[in-house]
Amino acid sequence: MNSATIKLFLPGGDAKGLRTAEIMNWTGFAIAAPRTELDQLLQRDELDKSGIYILTGTDPLSGSPRAYIGEAEVIRDRLKQHKSKEFWISAIVFVSKDENLTKAHVRYLESRLLTEATQAGRFTLEQNQAGGSKLPESDRADMEAFLSRIQQLLPVLGSDLLIPIAQASAKPPPGGVLFCRIKGAEARGQRTADGFVVFRDSTAVLEERPSTESYPYAVAQRKELIADGTLIQKNGFLVFTKDVQFSSPSAAAQVIHGGSANGLTAWKTVNGTSLKELDEQA
Numbered sequence: 001m002n003s004a005t006i007k008l009f010l011p012g013g014d015a016k017g018l019r020t021a022e023i024m025n026w027t028g029f030a031i032a033a034p035r036t037e038l039d040q041l042l043q044r045d046e047l048d049k050s051g052i053y054i055l056t057g058t059d060p061l062s063g064s065p066r067a068y069i070g071e072a073e074v075i076r077d078r079l080k081q082h083k084s085k086e087f088w089i090s091a092i093v094f095v096s097k098d099e100n101l102t103k104a105h106v107r108y109l110e111s112r113l114l115t116e117a118t119q120a121g122r123f124t125l126e127q128n129q130a131g132g133s134k135l136p137e138s139d140r141a142d143m144e145a146f147l148s149r150i151q152q153l154l155p156v157l158g159s160d161l162l163i164p165i166a167q168a169s170a171k172p173p174p175g176g177v178l179f180c181r182i183k184g185a186e187a188r189g190q191r192t193a194d195g196f197v198v199f200r201d202s203t204a205v206l207e208e209r210p211s212t213e214s215y216p217y218a219v220a221q222r223k224e225l226i227a228d229g230t231l232i233q234k235n236g237f238l239v240f241t242k243d244v245q246f247s248s249p250s251a252a253a254q255v256i257h258g259g260s261a262n263g264l265t266a267w268k269t270v271n272g273t274s275l276k277e278l279d280e281q282a
Contacts, residue, residue: 007023017034023149027100030150031092049075051096052095053071055087055090062124068126069114111132122161122163178191180253182266191275198243202240205238206236209260215260218259221254230242253267
């Protein structure tokens, strides 16, 4: 991804409130706002244009992150229609500073955003895959460039919708892929900017240890991962069906061990160097 100079503006002076974002030499323009400032957002002149919008929040039933990705020729009118949706607490809008973002363009962007968000797997999406639209080759190239800028701005505006859980890094973490092994179970993972990720196809012990009584969080998280299908029983172990982000190495190790675990000593390189030793070497 290309380097970028990003200009953020806080109209009300509140970093959590309505804010705008621009990238040098980019025709796009982004506006983000919490639902509590929807009225101020709807008053913006930019919302008279066609564009893309993303609504994010939490599913009231499952407690998991939920998102809606949409497009409209007049963003203001469409956002008003979404007042009936309870789950969302923030909105991010992307439009063009000029008049060159057409209905076909925003339909293409909507489809691509849905694909990227589905692959990232961080949010449950409210709607099915959009049909998209056919564009000339040159227009597709322009919209892919526009999409890359959206991908850069979303984290800056507080959304990790498009960030893969096991994101490739330009600089691999110390030690590379780490391993956590216990009673035949073997998990693979690595540190990330958000904590620690355990990779798909890793295994965890099936039976919980007595020490779990002192670690109710680990028990609750194992049950949650089993309930949503992230952990499935296979060949006497629990198997991860997808990459999973944990808050820390210990939180990940406790789920794998089925009980107490110190992540700094439980996670080791292929050569047996512990995460604690790697930290001490840094």
